[in-house]
Amino acid sequence: MKRFDWYDEIHRLDAEADARRITFILGSHEFPWDMSQALGLALYRTYAVPSIGGLLGDTEEFTDRTQHRYDDTALLLGQMLQHGFEPGRGRDALRRMNQMHRSYDISNDDYLYVLSTFVVMPPRWLNDWGFGWRRLTEHEIRANTNYYRDLGRHMAIKDIPATYEEFCELFDSYEREHFGYSEGGRAVSDSTLELMLDFSPSWQRPVMKKFTMALLDDRLTEAFRYEPASGFWKGAAKFALKARAKVVRFMPPRVEPFTEKDNPNIKSYPEGFDPSRIGTFPQKCPVPHDLRTVEVSGSRDRVPAPGEALPPEQRAGGRQGEQV
Structure with missing residues (x-):
């Protein structure tokens, strides 16, 4: 397989009809590490919105x-991208995510912002900041946008x-x-950064902490009230990531997809998982969710629009489906 074979396949596909397939190739073959970093930073940014960070802090889950x-x-996000929104593991993951979200009073504006981070951050990481081994094309950006627009519609x-x-x-x-x-947003940010550092060997953590903080822009450091990284560390982080991109460009393409099961940083389900039974069950849901492997099952329920109250049976912990 040649270095640009995946590129060629992507550009034979339709940016609307094949949006999920294109987005999957980008995340699992072309830019697995970069997409993981960009989407991780996308979610991290949302903690700086007090209505989001404060809510996450109040749950104490994060x-x-x-x-x-x-x-x-x-x-959950990976299952949807890999399997789509049709019946099966992808739809189960969508239902589980919707059920968790509808347990809280989250505004449509906040949902839109979170969705925008998934659309905007990968092109900024790869193109605007120059951290990708190649640039995303307009065709690829359009496909990525269409995939997350579709996800947003399934979230109502x-x-x-x-x-x-x-x-x-x-x-x-x-x-x-x-x-x-917000105190909650800062607490969630601190815990997230600590987890990120735990992924590195102990002797690397002091350097990785400075490296990580150097990737936070002024908006984030001001919102979390962090001390901004020095010019040296900002320059060093950018240099290292751009140097890595130049090396990756000459590496062979990834033939087998890199998915969540290949990520050594995901540790909670060593024996496998059912996407319909992971995540939080904030309304004291009677379904056990600490199991490692269970059968897939489920029914279909309508997703309320953001801000709409849940039906009593769903507030009590029943499964909430997706809008199709």
Whole structure:
């Protein structure tokens, strides 16, 4: 297999009809490490919105069980991308995510912002910041945008932007207007950064901490009230990532997809998992969710729009389905 074979396959596909397939190839074959970093940073940014970070802090899930929440987020999103929204593991993951979200009062605007981070951060990481071994093309950016627009529709999010440019405008304006300090957001940020450092050997952690902080822009450091990284460390981080990109460009393409099961940082389910039974069950759901392997099952329920109250049976812990 040649270095640009995946590139050629992507550009034979349709950016709308094959959006999920293109996005999967980008994340599992072309840029597995980069996409993981970009999407991790995308989620991390949301903690700087007080209505989001404060809520996550109040649940204490992201401070007391950080590894589990990291794993669940990656696994649920990964199952949807790998299997789609049709019946099966992808739809089960979608239902589980929707059920968790609808347990809380989350505004449509916050949903839109979170969705925008998934659309905007990969092109910024790979193209704008120059950390990719090649640039994303307009065709690929359009496909990635279309995939997350589809995900947003399955989450019943309203007023979803139509184009990447509109997502960028929403992303930047929302951060300018809503980024700010909250105790919950800072606590979740601290716990997340600590988890990221735990992924490195102990002797590397002092350097990795400075390296990680150097990747946070001024909006983030101000919102979390962190001391900004020095110019030296910002320059060193950018140099290292751009140097890595040059090396990766000459590496052979990844033939087998790199998915969540290959990620050594995901540790909570060593014997496997059922996407319908992982995550949080905040309403004291009677379904046991600490199992390692269980059968797949489920029924279909309608997803309320953001801000709409859950039916009593779903507030009591029943499974909530997706909108199709």
